[in-house]
Amino acid sequence: MKVAKFGGSSVASAEQLRKVASIIQDDKERKAIVVSAPGKRFSDDIKVTDLLIELGEAYFNKQAYEQQLQAVLERFREITAELHISNDVITEIKASVESILESNQTDAIKMDALKATGEDSLAKVLSAYLQSLGLKASYLNPKEAGIIVTDNPGNAQILEESYAELYKLREREEIFVIPGFFGYTNDGTLNTFSRGGSDITGSIIAAGVQADLYENFTDVDSVYSVNPTIVENPKEITSLTYKEMRELSYAGFSVFHDEALIPAFKADIPVCIKNTNNPNGIGTIIVSKKEPQPNPVVGIASDTGFVSIYVSKYLMNRELGFGRKLLTILEDEDISFEHTPSGIDDLSVIIRESHLPKEKEERVVARIKEVLNPDTIHIDRDLALIMVVGEGMDSTIGLADKATNAFAKANVNIEMMNQGSSEVSMMFGIKTGEVKEAVKSLYETFFTE
Amino acid sequence: MKVAKFGGSSVASAEQLRKVASIIQDDKERKAIVVSAPGKRFSDDIKVTDLLIELGEAYFNKQAYEQQLQAVLERFREITAELHISNDVITEIKASVESILESNQTDAIKMDALKATGEDSLAKVLSAYLQSLGLKASYLNPKEAGIIVTDNPGNAQILEESYAELYKLREREEIFVIPGFFGYTNDGTLNTFSRGGSDITGSIIAAGVQADLYENFTDVDSVYSVNPTIVENPKEITSLTYKEMRELSYAGFSVFHDEALIPAFKADIPVCIKNTNNPNGIGTIIVSKKEPQPNPVVGIASDTGFVSIYVSKYLMNRELGFGRKLLTILEDEDISFEHTPSGIDDLSVIIRESHLPKEKEERVVARIKEVLNPDTIHIDRDLALIMVVGEGMDSTIGLADKATNAFAKANVNIEMMNQGSSEVSMMFGIKTGEVKEAVKSLYETFFTE
Structure with missing residues (x-):
């Protein structure tokens, strides 16, 4: 049925x-x-x-x-x-x-x-x-x-x-x-x-x-591998896993309301996106698992409107509970965060700009200063995230090299890079103004070469 | 004086x-x-x-x-x-x-x-x-x-x-x-x-x-840019900032007891490492700030003995407090963690192996399952971290490309990559057995080409 x-x-x-x-x-x-x-x-x-x-x-x-x-x-x-x-x-x-x-x-x-x-x-x-x-x-x-x-x-x-x-x-x-x-x-x-x-x-x-x-x-006939307003006539995606779809939709692909798929996801039902106006088109199928692909990258998504809070403190790394205390302040202020990349003695929290309006900013900064006494704290608005998505990326040697090379070719500085937690994506943070150039270059690298 | x-x-x-x-x-x-x-x-x-x-x-x-x-x-x-x-x-x-x-x-x-x-x-x-x-x-x-x-x-x-x-x-x-x-x-x-x-x-x-x-x-005459047991006769570092030294010493450079430098760091006193047996050698000087360098990378450090806890859950990203709850469990178990890279619906916590002995592992996993009900949780031991360190790395286009290319050349898969939180380093997680090959390749890329 x-x-x-x-x-x-x-x-x-x-x-x-x-x-x-x-x-x-x-x-x-x-x-x-x-x-x-x-x-x-x-x-x-x-x-x-x-x-x-x-x-x-x-x-x-x-x-x-x-x-x-x-x-x-x-x-x-x-x-x-x-x-x-x-x-x-x-x-x-x-x-x-x-x-x-x-x-x-x-x-x-x-x-x-x-x-x-x-x-x-x-x-x-x-x-x-x-x-x-x-x-x-x-x-x-x-x-x-x-x-x-x-x-x-x-x-x-x-x-x-x-x-x-x-x-x-x-x-x-x-x-x-x-x-x-x-x-x-x-x-x-x-x-x-x-x-x-x-x-x-x-x-x-x-x-x-x-x-x-x-x-x-x-x-629509199917899900595209990249935003068609950035790249003309992009490749269509014939098959996606749930995880891939979720990562793409996080960063701007509006195929499905994420929560809509939960019952199907849990029951492991394949989902097919088709066009009523072109029902014989191949469409895009969403499944739990798929065979490994020679080019594991299925899509490149981008989204703007992120902000980062950067905190550094000499020997932060030794303070048990430092990160947790910071997150508790944010939770207490009802600010949900996206990511928390960290160096040795520094920690950034990436937040959707809508969750950290200017009027909250001052209070949050003051609380962080009071509780954590950092050496440095600063807030950068104007951050965009780019996701390069595909199952099997985590075990394909050289993919990070290809991706970072695409940014270098487009002369775009990578403000932030995060790979390896997700098994199906790499995440890059760049300045909002450079999204189009970066996405074009990534598309060329992964889909046309 | x-x-x-x-x-x-x-x-x-x-x-x-x-x-x-x-x-x-x-x-x-x-x-x-x-x-x-x-x-x-x-x-x-x-x-x-x-x-x-x-x-x-x-x-x-x-x-x-x-x-x-x-x-x-x-x-x-x-x-x-x-x-x-x-x-x-x-x-x-x-x-x-x-x-x-x-x-x-x-x-x-x-x-x-x-x-x-x-x-x-x-x-x-x-x-x-x-x-x-x-x-x-x-x-x-x-x-x-x-x-x-x-x-x-x-x-x-x-x-x-x-x-x-x-x-x-x-x-x-x-x-x-x-x-x-x-x-x-x-x-x-x-x-x-x-x-x-x-x-x-x-x-x-x-x-x-x-x-x-x-x-x-x-x-010793000075601090070397890389572990001399991995690379023969490596370049000496003439000048380091406190932050650079700290990031290098985090990942295996045992120049100084980190805490020893806090008073000098706070008072902004330059520190010079010299050799009693060769006092006219140039030594390595540690300062607060230094002039931008054409090649900003000063050192490559590596350390083994890390373990990661990987947790994923569909729509995890929407659960306010998910990350904080996970960190609270760890703090409660007296486990200090190093990093928490995250994807959209997944989160990893990187911990020094000594902080997560096998006997704690089972209990921690059980508590995470109980409190957070994740779709997946698994623990990977055998992780090594490699730090590529240098002030100004955050604003130099193409560095990530060079670094990831070095891994690809050495045929080493990057399990985890984290850049941009620290302004002075990029961090890579790889399998312990591949450290030597990766470090050699990075050294060649940044210091001999």
């Missing part, structure tokens, strides 16, 4: 839904279908989920929400009309929105129920359309499927007990279409996952049914 | 003391002289300090100590006879040892007083010898000089209040010879510094008198 999840752009219009149906028809293994709410049809379009959020906010602020409601209804009216299926869903949405707003629930729970309406309605539309094409298909509510979640509106977490129930879905003969993005608490209240939560639903279903494959249909 | 400290081999015999006197005579600025106890004259010889320790242990164990006492006396008898000076010191040592052993002090304090006898007697001998040569010189007891220390037998620490008193030594017209290795507590009890403590005394005196130079006379 395969789980196929279709994202917002794949279900944005009747035209797109026709492609979806065709994809489903192409492979009998595609029986578990997960859908997002209709996304943008063109760049200035508004996603159905955003319309529903606006609707809710208007209502809570005691403003008119008719306009947003009509816009949502219009999206579905257009789709059902063009697909020549019943427009019962329009009446259902209207009734459902009214009943949600008039319920005795908290605003947070009302908002979750509103937001989920897009996915829920689209799942109904798609199953009706598949039926109209003569396929055995039905809509499946997440409650009926068995998706039980924590009581945490807007950020619900799946409960382990769900999986036994979900496993029973394997017995179904016909196609079932499940709306993504939400589940139900043990007392039956709808709660949504975090934004991007349809990927989470797909991943949960894939883990639950122990799918042979979790296909994630989106609007 | 210069402070000249002469180590154990420089004062091991009458012949060596003649060289010392000649060095003192050569430069009128050499007025503050600090001496060790007589060291080895040949490789199987026993240092006077070791004889004194054996003597004390024999006494505490109620065994005969006459043999050790005679051996100490014989060393001084030989020296005074050959230098044609009074042998009063022999009687003094005998009386002093008896009075120490019969005193009402604790064993620890008795031992400290015994151990200090070697330095103290040698200082008396040297000042008598200098006088016999017609120089204005006198023995100066550390108490009279003003070396006040904490009450901590065998590991005394200098008290800040000493420095005001020591500064007055500047006013002295004549040469004064101070025994190294010990000071006195505020209540007048003799306490020794840690082993190698004559370097500490020299450093304290240099800081106290705000010396123009602290000359440390030993039996």
Whole structure:
């Protein structure tokens, strides 16, 4: 059994839904279908989920929400009309929105129920359309499927007990279409996952049914080996491990919401990224393990907006607890850090700039001075990280040499370098202004030579 | 004013003391002289300090100590006879040892007083010898000089209040010879510094008198750029900064006891390492700052006996406090760590093998599993660290490239690489068995090409 999840752009219009149906028809293994709410049809379009959020906010602020409601209804009216299926869903949405707003629930729970309406309605539309094409298909509510979640509106977490129930879905003969993005608490209240939560639903279903494959249909052919705005027509990645994907997405590759993949990762389900608009393209497959490659580097990612705190003290190395005390100060200030490279008597902490705003800087520096009495402390903003990623890098002689050579060729100074903790990446810190040159040079070194 | 400290081999015999006197005579600025106890004259010889320790242990164990006492006396008898000076010191040592052993002090304090006898007697001998040569010189007891220390037998620490008193030594017209290795507590009890403590005394005196130079006379011409047992006839280092010296000594260069230099470092006194047997050699000078060099690398050091704990967990990066919790476990187990290189979802902790004995390993691993629930944890022993050291490395483009190229040429895999936290070094972790090949290749790259 395969789980196929279709994202917002794949279900944005009747035209797109026709492609979806065709994809489903192409492979009998595609029986578990997960859908997002209709996304943008063109760049200035508004996603159905955003319309529903606006609707809710208007209502809570005691403003008119008719306009947003009509816009949502219009999206579905257009789709059902063009697909020549019943427009019962329009009446259902209207009734459902009214009943949600008039319920005795908290605003947070009302908002979750509103937001989920897009996915829920689209799942109904798609199953009706598949039926109209003569396929055995039905809509499946997440409650009926068995998706039980924590009581945490807007950020619900799946409960382990769900999986036994979900496993029973394997017995179904016909196609079932499940709306993504939400589940139900043990007392039956709808709660949504975090934004991007349809990927989470797909991943949960894939883990639950122990799918042979979790296909994630989106609007790109595959994951590129490097940011295509830096390098023109870069090589596509055909196969990635979870670890590789995670390291790439850390430094700017926005393929997946990281947390979305956890259920699939834990259940060891391969994940395939495919393009609804080019379903025969090879796509990118994400797996747990892959065969060693002659060129182990699969991708080069870069991200800006990092800052480093540098602390040095003669004989720091001898002070038991020095590093821990520094980290405790940061934790106490609610600053999560990324890395802590250290020399003998010096230590740097790399932090995302958003976690160390200027107003915290002075206080943090003062506390470090007070507690640790360092010889030197200074803060460098304007730091970018570059990740060179690939399984097997840790055991390939000469890779560090190739990478550092690429920086030297581009005349870029390496401010920081970190290799060997991760078995699948090397990390470099450079000045933000030099990212493009460095990435281009690395790409040439690892992909075109 | 210069402070000249002469180590154990420089004062091991009458012949060596003649060289010392000649060095003192050569430069009128050499007025503050600090001496060790007589060291080895040949490789199987026993240092006077070791004889004194054996003597004390024999006494505490109620065994005969006459043999050790005679051996100490014989060393001084030989020296005074050959230098044609009074042998009063022999009687003094005998009386002093008896009075120490019969005193009402604790064993620890008795031992400290015994151990200090070697330095103290040698200082008396040297000042008598200098006088016999017609120089204005006198023995100066550390108490009279003003070396006040904490009450901590065998590991005394200098008290800040000493420095005001020591500064007055500047006013002295004549040469004064101070025994190294010990000071006195505020209540007048003799306490020794840690082993190698004559370097500490020299450093304290240099800081106290705000010396123009602290000359440390030993039996090597200078510090080599690389371990001479790995590379034949390596380049000598003429000038080092404190930071460079510290990074080199961390990874196996045993020039100085690190802590010995703290007083001189804090007072910004340049330190010169010279050879008593070749006083006109250029030596190695240690300073706070130096001019930028075209080849910033000054030395390559290596040390074995490291172990790494590797921990990985999907989305570890998102867990606030993950790193801190890990370090807290180690601190709780009294394990000091060296470095904590990290990837995105993985973290390694590098520890000296002596700090993580096998019997602790199992417990530590179990605690990490319990507290942090990682996906993977493994321990790698057999790790060596290589440091490439030099001020200005952080701003020299292409150095990482040269270094990593040297590893690749030697066909050595880099297990770990860390650059940029320290401004004066790059650190590499490799398998212990590959150290020689790697160091040779690095030396060729940075010093012979």
